[in-house]
Amino acid sequence: MKIIFLIEDGLGDWPLEELNGKTPLEAARTPNLDRLAPYSLLGTCQTIPKGFPSGSDVANMALLGYAPEKYHTGRGPIEAAAKGILAQANDVIWRCNLVSVSEFGPKGKMLDYAAGHISSEQALKLINWLNQQLQDKEFKLTFGLQYRHLLIQPNAPHKILGLTPNPPHDILNQSIAKDLQIYQKYPPLFQFLTKAAQLLANNPIWPKANALWPWGQGTPLQLENFTQKTGLKGAVISAVDLIKGLGKAAGLEVIEVPGATGLTNTNYKGKVSAALKALKSKDFVFLHLEGPDEAGHCGDVKAKIKAIEFFDKLILAPILSQLKEPFTLAILCDHFTPIRLRTHVAEPVPFLIYRSNYKYKGFPQFCEKTAQNANLFIPRGDEFLNFVQEQAGA
Numbered sequence: 001m002k003i004i005f006l007i008e009d010g011l012g013d014w015p016l017e018e019l020n021g022k023t024p025l026e027a028a029r030t031p032n033l034d035r036l037a038p039y040s041l042l043g044t045c046q047t048i049p050k051g052f053p054s055g056s057d058v059a060n061m062a063l064l065g066y067a068p069e070k071y072h073t074g075r076g077p078i079e080a081a082a083k084g085i086l087a088q089a090n091d092v093i094w095r096c097n098l099v100s101v102s103e104f105g106p107k108g109k110m111l112d113y114a115a116g117h118i119s120s121e122q123a124l125k126l127i128n129w130l131n132q133q134l135q136d137k138e139f140k141l142t143f144g145l146q147y148r149h150l151l152i153q154p155n156a157p158h159k160i161l162g163l164t165p166n167p168p169h170d171i172l173n174q175s176i177a178k179d180l181q182i183y184q185k186y187p188p189l190f191q192f193l194t195k196a197a198q199l200l201a202n203n204p205i206w207p208k209a210n211a212l213w214p215w216g217q218g219t220p221l222q223l224e225n226f227t228q229k230t231g232l233k234g235a236v237i238s239a240v241d242l243i244k245g246l247g248k249a250a251g252l253e254v255i256e257v258p259g260a261t262g263l264t265n266t267n268y269k270g271k272v273s274a275a276l277k278a279l280k281s282k283d284f285v286f287l288h289l290e291g292p293d294e295a296g297h298c299g300d301v302k303a304k305i306k307a308i309e310f311f312d313k314l315i316l317a318p319i320l321s322q323l324k325e326p327f328t329l330a331i332l333c334d335h336f337t338p339i340r341l342r343t344h345v346a347e348p349v350p351f352l353i354y355r356s357n358y359k360y361k362g363f364p365q366f367c368e369k370t371a372q373n374a375n376l377f378i379p380r381g382d383e384f385l386n387f388v389q390e391q392a393g394a
């Protein structure tokens with residue numbers, strides 16, 4: 001039995017006035033999902049444990065079967081694992097965004113967590129240029145993807161782990177004064193960031209990137225081997241480093257798909273063929289799509305609906321028609337990214353489990369409401385995979 005997880009990042013949403021009280025998932029045209037729902041098991045799952053930030057790092061770690069309480073040190077270390085960056089136990093790795101702020105000072109506001117969606121090509125130039133200009137002894141920038149990069153601090157003092165600057169997507173159009181005070185608690189960090197902002201203010205490569213924003217720091221990530229833990233041989237497919245990092249740290253195959261962008265224009269076809277190919281030799285594929293989350297952060301209803309419709313047509317349909325062996329499919333999101341909030345919330349996420357060789361008594365549609373009404377609640381994200389494995393074997 002093959003097991004496939006299709007993760008639509010940030011899919012969950014709230015009813016919207018402009019959609020006549022429907023959520024984007026309800027409003028989107030999803031003939032393939034609609035075809036599965038009547039025969040599927042629906043429910044909700046608390047992917048984010050209490051006290052954890054409602055991020056994709058925490059939720060996807062849990063969905064791969066790892067308890068965040070035990071394994072999560074921060075988002076930065078997960079993305080570093082994706083790059084195969086070897087770090088020492090005493091090192092601290094920060095996730096570091098290129099952002100747009102109105103000014104890097106107490107009167108400043110966070111204008112864009114993605115610096116006008118800088119391309120990877122421009123970002124690589126900018127990060128190299130910045131490292132050259134800064135020549136810092138303690139902090140080193142490492143290129144990641146688009147606006148997402150890493151800041152590595154070897155042999156960091158322990159107190160640095162206690163600093164909790166906001167993720168930039170959580171403070172859109174809000175003052176950055178409080179976060180700057182947090183950075184100031186470790187003066188070398190604040191000095192580094194101030195100097196970087198001064199340089200970036202007049203950078204010749206991408207003027208919209210006018211500050212660095214480190215957050216989500218932690219010591220290097222170490223996960224128990226996935227195959228030993230679950231008995232499944234598997235692979236992950238995603239555009240974003242944090243999923244690749246979780247995959248690598250778990251000993252899963254990380255399949256690189258050319259043209260996978262993390263946006264709605266991603267290479268759907270490439271992702272599907274990678275999944276189908278992987279399933280020839282493996283039992284488990286974790287296919288992650290970032291599109292709905294990005295649309296949620298942008299507050300763009302149309303883009304979110306489009307991302308959901310693309311998923312239905314370009315991911316789900318070909319998998320259903322081309323996968324010949326018996327399979328169990330789980331469709332869900334890691335967390336909600338409501339259009340109205342433009343950031344993540346930690347409420348239980350809707351899921352759908354479909355088995356090619358068994359008909360559940362399902363619902364006419366898969367959405368936040370029907371999943372909730374199904375009265376099946378999995379209280380921990382790291383129990384979900386086990387639950388699906390039980391269903392697959394049932």
Ligand SMILES: [Zn+2]
Pocket residue numbers: 010056293294297337344
């Ligand atoms: Zn997000």
